[in-house]
Amino acid sequence: MAKKNKKNSKINQKIRKYFDDDPFDIGIARVGTKTLVELFTTLGIYDIDENRDMLIKTARMIWSEADSDYRADILNFFANEGKVYKSITPKEPNIDREEKIESLLAQLHMSADEASLLKEAFGDVRSKKITIEKIESKLEHIRYDAKKRRLEDELEGLFDIDDSFEFNASLKYSIYGECFHKIVTLNTKSYEYEHLQKTDEALLIEEISQEKTRAVAKKQKEIDTFLQLLNRPHRYLSDNEVLSSLKTSPPKTKLSYPNIKESILTKIISKELGEVEITLHAEELLLSIKEKFKLPYTNNKTQSYDLELHIELNSILEDIWKGESLDFSQIISENKKEHEEQFAKELESLVDECGTYATLLHLSKEALYGKVYDIALEI
Secondary structure, eight states: OHHHHHHHHHHHHHHGGGGTTOOHHHHGGGSOHHHHHHHHHHTTOOSOOOOHHHHHHHHHHHHHHOOHHHHHHHHHHHHHHTOOOOOOSOOOOOHHHHHHHHHHHTTSOOOHHHHHHHHHHTTTSOGGGOOHHHHHHHHHHHHHHHHHHHHHHHHTSEEOTTSEEEEEEEEEEEETTEEEEEEEEEEEEEOOHHHHHHSOHHHHHHHHHHHHHHHHHHHHHHHHHHHHTOOSSOSSOOHHHHHHHHHHSOSSOSOSSOOOOHHHHHHHHHHHHSSEEEEEOSSEEEEEEEEEEEOTTSSSOEEEEEEEEEEEHHHHHHHHHTTOOOOOHHHHHHHHHHHHHHHHHHHHHHHHHHHHHOGGGTOOHHHHHHHHHHHHOOO
16 A cells, blocks of 8 residues: 555656646646546546536546556646646745745755755745755655666666666567567566665666666567467468568557557458458457347348457457467357347337337237337338
């Protein structure tokens, strides 16, 4: 729980950058309605009242109740937008506050740059809330951030939100008599806050450099093993498609296997399923196939519909690259059953409702269903 709270605290601090150093609850009130709607869409929240006051209220509620992953998504949204929502409240100088800050700073040893950053950090804080302990804590944080930036510059990478060190490496691909290098984004293990803060910089540089070397060697071994196990000829991919997929696969990805272009995936899957529409997402594949539903109380009449299948992209890429059979039967059966049972239930509810208005007609089930089909369905 302590680790989770620490992660939330880091996110709370970082979000201030985009709200003119105000906390989320205050800064979010300055975000435009259109941007708020885009934020909820990014979070996968669509069914929401687009009234501005309700959007702000909901955003505050989500932020206060969300876990660190949700908060990280919100932080990433504003980081990608790159806009700072300036405060419209005038910041009046407070002589007492400035004098108090100066007197407290005089008790500590720091550089001119650190003193300037501390004055800026406490420039809007009420005088009675400024204490030597808070200034010492902020100074510690400033020095920690500066230390991380120096490490990032020296080690040519950056610390991600979990304090894993992310960096780019050039890795070798040797296949089909061709050799080429690709830039791949890798990560070391995560480092504890206390370790980064208290360990000598030179020791950290040596330690993280060794971790980078291990990460590169591990990834290179994975690539070599993967390429050695590829069959030639490949069951699904031509030599050119293999090379193209390897070369165009993005350097940073959560996938365990090289991505394959949507057009090639469509060709491969169509051979297994016939006519199919494919939409490729970062970690998911959406398939849409034609299916038919036998309508109740008819002489084998059917209703055509599109069945959508959500498939984990990494799973299907693994099967393709390993040349294994693509078996969609189970997922089609399960989704078809669920979809048609829900349709039948809704259809029955509609027919029953219509039946309450047609009691005087004394229609049979077959006749009643038939009339609903004539009006509601294209058959």
